[in-house]
Amino acid sequence: MGPFLFGACAMFAAMYSTQAILPELGAEFGVTPSQAGLSVSVVIGALALGAWFWGPLSDRIGRRASLELASAAIVVPTLAAALAPSFGVLLAVRALQGLCMPGLLTVGVPYVTEAYSARIGDRAMGYYVTSLVAGGLIGRVAVALMTAVTGWRVALAALAVLPLASTIVMRRALPPEPAAPARSGAVSGPRLAALLRNPTLMAATLVGSTLFFAFMGVFSYVDYRLESPPFSLGQAVSGLIFLLWAMGIAGPLAGRLAGHAGWVPVAFGAVGCWLPGLAWQRWDWPGVAGMALAAYALGLTALAVALARRGR
Numbered sequence: 001m002g003p004f005l006f007g008a009c010a011m012f013a014a015m016y017s018t019q020a021i022l023p024e025l026g027a028e029f030g031v032t033p034s035q036a037g038l039s040v041s042v043v044i045g046a047l048a049l050g051a052w053f054w055g056p057l058s059d060r061i062g063r064r065a066s067l068e069l070a071s072a073a074i075v076v077p078t079l080a081a082a083l084a085p086s087f088g089v090l091l092a093v094r095a096l097q098g099l100c101m102p103g104l105l106t107v108g109v110p111y112v113t114e115a116y117s118a119r120i121g122d123r124a125m126g127y128y129v130t131s132l133v134a135g136g137l138i139g140r141v142a143v144a145l146m147t148a149v150t151g152w153r154v155a156l157a158a159l160a161v162l163p164l165a166s167t168i169v170m171r172r173a174l175p176p177e178p179a180a181p182a183r184s185g186a187v188s189g190p191r192l193a194a195l196l197r198n199p200t201l202m203a204a205t206l207v208g209s210t211l212f213f214a215f216m217g218v219f220s221y222v223d224y225r226l227e228s229p230p231f232s233l234g235q236a237v238s239g240l241i242f243l244l245w246a247m248g249i250a251g252p253l254a255g256r257l258a259g260h261a262g263w264v265p266v267a268f269g270a271v272g273c274w275l276p277g278l279a280w281q282r283w284d285w286p287g288v289a290g291m292a293l294a295a296y297a298l299g300l301t302a303l304a305v306a307l308a309r310r311g312r
Contacts, residue, residue: 008135012135020144020147039090144242
């Protein structure tokens with residue numbers, strides 16, 4: 001799985017490359033914290049939109065070709081982000097990055113299932129998550145430390161080396177994907193409607209969304225908190241808070257637990273960027289924390305409702 005995991009790590013590093021340097025971007029372009037947070041939000045939004053394109057495309061051209069194409073395509077907007085002359089241009093190229101990412105990150109899920117799960121089971125998905133954790137650490141901690149030494153533009157430009165190298169590695173060493181049945185490359189209206197009526201699927205989606213919302217909100221604005229009184233930490237030191245992301249190395253363990261006990265018990269044991277930015281501007285850190293707790297409560301409610309329906 002090495003070549004694929006390298007590519008996933010590189011892509012995820014680009015995704016979160018501005019999260020740890022939002023105060024620096026705000027100072028550079030003269031924007032508010034919530035506006036600076038858009039440099040992360042537009043990536044997530046574009047990724048969600050791009051998934052509707054890359055999923056069917058990977059059905060037609062193959063998973064491996066999609067992985068290689070996405071990894072190569074993101075190199076140019078990654079370099080462009082470092083050269084952005086204005087905040088508007090930065091948002092535009094960050095959106096382009098997000099549109100490239102599903103070709104590897106979203107397609108990576110079925111690729112792992114098809115290529116590796118038959119041999120190593122749920123551990124395959126755990127290894128995939130671990131590679132994303134490594135990418136998250138690089139995109140946050142490494143960028144934060146490099147920004148303190150060389151400035152944010154050099155730090156972001158350096159990230160372009162990762163997808164470039166991963167493209168070369170995957171083209172040379174990524175094993176061929178196993179033969180798969182013919183795919184239509186599209187989701188029909190009735191099938192999509194059936195998915196949207198599935199209460200368990202909707203609950204899982206909502207739980208994941210609320211957890212992600214709280215996670216993004218807290219980690220996007222914690223630097224503002226740490227760099228303000230009473231802490232008054234420097235940018236490099238405050239960026240070390242993202243080492244908490246290393247807790248994600250429990251991914252393989254979570255995969256084994258989910259395979260053994262099911263996703264609901266595992267989800268109970270686990271228990272956005274723009275809106276938390278407005279909360280920061282209005283109520284400072286208590287506002288961000290309160291919004292995160294509200295998101296957790298919403299996710300737990302959805303999970304409880306799904307459990308109740310399953311018990312009927």
